[in-house]
Amino acid sequence: MTSTLKIKNLASKENRLAPGHRMCQGCGAAIVVKMVLLAIDKPVVACSPTGCLEVTTCISDYTAWKIPWIHSAFENAAVTLAGVETMYRALKKRGKMSHDMAFVVFAGDGGTYDIGLQSLSGVMERGHDLLYICYDNGAYMNTGTQRSGATPFGASTTTSPAGSAVPGKLQVRKDITKIMAAHNIPYAAQASPSHHLDLMRKVQKAVSIPGPKFINILSPCHRGWRSKADDAISISRLAVNTRFWPLYEIENGKTRMTHIPKEKLPLETFLRPQGRFAHLFRPENAWMLEDSQRRVDTEWEALIASGPPHTSER
Amino acid sequence: MKTRIITRSTCKPVICEPGNSAAFKTGTWRSLKPVFEPAHCSNCLLCWLYCPDMSVNLTDGRVSGFNFDYCKGCGICALECPGKKGAKAIRMEKEENA
Numbered sequence: 001m002t003s004t005l006k007i008k009n010l011a012s013k014e015n016r017l018a019p020g021h022r023m024c025q026g027c028g029a030a031i032v033v034k035m036v037l038l039a040i041d042k043p044v045v046a047c048s049p050t051g052c053l054e055v056t057t058c059i060s061d062y063t064a065w066k067i068p069w070i071h072s073a074f075e076n077a078a079v080t081l082a083g084v085e086t087m088y089r090a091l092k093k094r095g096k097m098s099h100d101m102a103f104v105v106f107a108g109d110g111g112t113y114d115i116g117l118q119s120l121s122g123v124m125e126r127g128h129d130l131l132y133i134c135y136d137n138g139a140y141m142n143t144g145t146q147r148s149g150a151t152p153f154g155a156s157t158t159t160s161p162a163g164s165a166v167p168g169k170l171q172v173r174k175d176i177t178k179i180m181a182a183h184n185i186p187y188a189a190q191a192s193p194s195h196h197l198d199l200m201r202k203v204q205k206a207v208s209i210p211g212p213k214f215i216n217i218l219s220p221c222h223r224g225w226r227s228k229a230d231d232a233i234s235i236s237r238l239a240v241n242t243r244f245w246p247l248y249e250i251e252n253g254k255t256r257m258t259h260i261p262k263e264k265l266p267l268e269t270f271l272r273p274q275g276r277f278a279h280l281f282r283p284e285n286a287w288m289l290e291d292s293q294r295r296v297d298t299e300w301e302a303l304i305a306s307g308p309p310h311t312s313e314r
Numbered sequence: 315m316k317t318r319i320i321t322r323s324t325c326k327p328v329i330c331e332p333g334n335s336a337a338f339k340t341g342t343w344r345s346l347k348p349v350f351e352p353a354h355c356s357n358c359l360l361c362w363l364y365c366p367d368m369s370v371n372l373t374d375g376r377v378s379g380f381n382f383d384y385c386k387g388c389g390i391c392a393l394e395c396p397g398k399k400g401a402k403a404i405r406m407e408k409e410e411n412a
Contacts, residue, residue: 007359011375018333019368019384020340026388030366038363057335061328064335196363230389230406233364 005200010038014066021064022056026229028219028236029053029135031193033106036133036217039200040207042102043067045084049077049111052142052221053135077105078120082128089129102207103130109150110140112216113176124183124212131206134176135219145224149174152244153295154288155276157224162279167288172295180214181250187213189249189258194237198247198258205249218245226275235273242270243300248307255307267293336384340367344387346406348380355403361391377403 016037023030029052037044047070048054054071057064072080081103091097107116112134120132139157140146147157153172156162160169181188186209191199199217206213218239220232227235239245240259244267247259268289271277280289355377362370362377369385371378392404 007363008375011359011362011372015368017368018336019381020335020338021367022335022338022340023366025343025366025386026390027366031364031390034366034368035363059335059338062335062338063329064333066333193364230393232366232388232390233394 005039005197005204013038016044016066017057018064018066020062022059023052024223026222026232028137028193028221028232029108031232032133032135032217032219035193035196035199036104036203037067039203040102040104042100042207044102044104045081046070046104046106047072047077047081047084048106049108049116050074050142051108051111052137053106053108055142074111074115076119077107077111077116078123078132081105081130082123082126085128085130105130105132107132107134108142109134109136109138110148113149113174121183124180124185124214127211129210129212131203131213131215134214134216136216137219137221137224139224141221141224150176153292154280156279157276167279167285168276177214177216184253185214186211187249187251189215190245190247191215192218192236192240192245192247194233194240195247195259202249202258224276227273231273235270238265238270241265242267243296244270246300246303248303255303257304257307267296339383340386341383344385345409346387346389347382347409348385348387348389348391348404349407350377350379351403351405354397354401356396356398358396360394360396361404364390364394366390
């Protein structure tokens with residue numbers, strides 16, 4: 001299956017996300033959803049909790065989805081789809097359904113890291129056969145950039161504004177991919193739209209594995225990140241190359257790096273184009289930059305130590 | 315206020331067609347527009363893959379232009395275009411009425 005993964009082959013497929021959705025220009029989430037749906041060959045049933053993706057794809061009287069799609073509440077997208085998946089299994093058992101289907105949750109970081117975590121954890125523990133995609137833009141972008149559990153250390157958001165009292169968010173982001181892997185699920189991975197073949201390969205692999213799967217995908221948001229409208233891909237490439245967003249997969253407890261950047265860039269190159277980190281470049285906040293870099297290095301070392309690198313795949 | 319009783323016959327689905335957002339043209343949001351230079355196109359299709367608005371038109375598997383009904387003018391295609399021999403196949407220009 002993976003051998004056919006070439007953009008030229010995908011180009012003959014129909015996009016299952018229609019244009020006319022009301023996501024901002026240059027939105028990373030739209031690119032992520034488009035790539036994920038292109039990678040899957042089976043019919044897909046999807047579910048989204050409240051979030052940017054949900055409000056922009058189903059503004060009243062319109063839908064951008066060409067697949068069955070359910071909007072669920074913020075905290076229970078994973079269980080909603082688990083219910084659908086259970087019904088599907090029951091119907092299949094009774095011989096009322098025969099074709100193969102994939103079940104995919106598209107959730108933002110608010111619905112994954114914070115509000116939806118307990119229901120997601122339950123679904124992972126009960127072993128439902130679904131793929132959970134988190135498009136991680138690092139804050140509650142839909143409601144105006146409030147900090148979330150995914151917001152990186154130092155980022156300025158409307159609820160952790162950088163000023164004279166606080167220099168942005170003072171807490172460290174959760175490592176949700178590791179949290180999911182700790183549920184002993186068969187597949188957990190991290191991907192970035194800048195490395196599209198790596199992303200789509202991971203999605204194809206995940207869909208082919210029975211049981212609960214989780215993929216965390218970086219999804220640049222230029223409105224919340226205070227960057228330029230055209231940099232969704234370039235900035236996610238920088239996230240990978242500065243090692244801020246390592247690309248790896250954990251299959252049955254085994255970690256494998258899927259891409260090692262040729263040259264290690266300093267974290268600053270990823271932070272500099274983003275207005276939410278502008279205050280980190282003031283002399284009094286130099287410690288935050290150093291702190292962030294140290295953390296990225298430590299996490300990378302730990303990751304490399306846990307899984308042998310494979311540089312053959314891009 | 316009159317109460318509306320919802321029955322099987324009065325409850326009609328609001329959305330009857332998948333992907334009907336295509337009827338909503340987001341092209342009016344645009345202040346910059348992509349301009350295609352076919353001579354510099356290596357047909358890598360990265361613009362097609364990266365476009366968040368499904369607005370890169372393909373004809374027989376080759377890029378043939380843009381769908382200005384939906385293109386919001388983000389410029390990702392122009393920035394990511396590797397082009398040919400150092401010249402990009404897509405550049406952004408200001409919309410006339412922007």
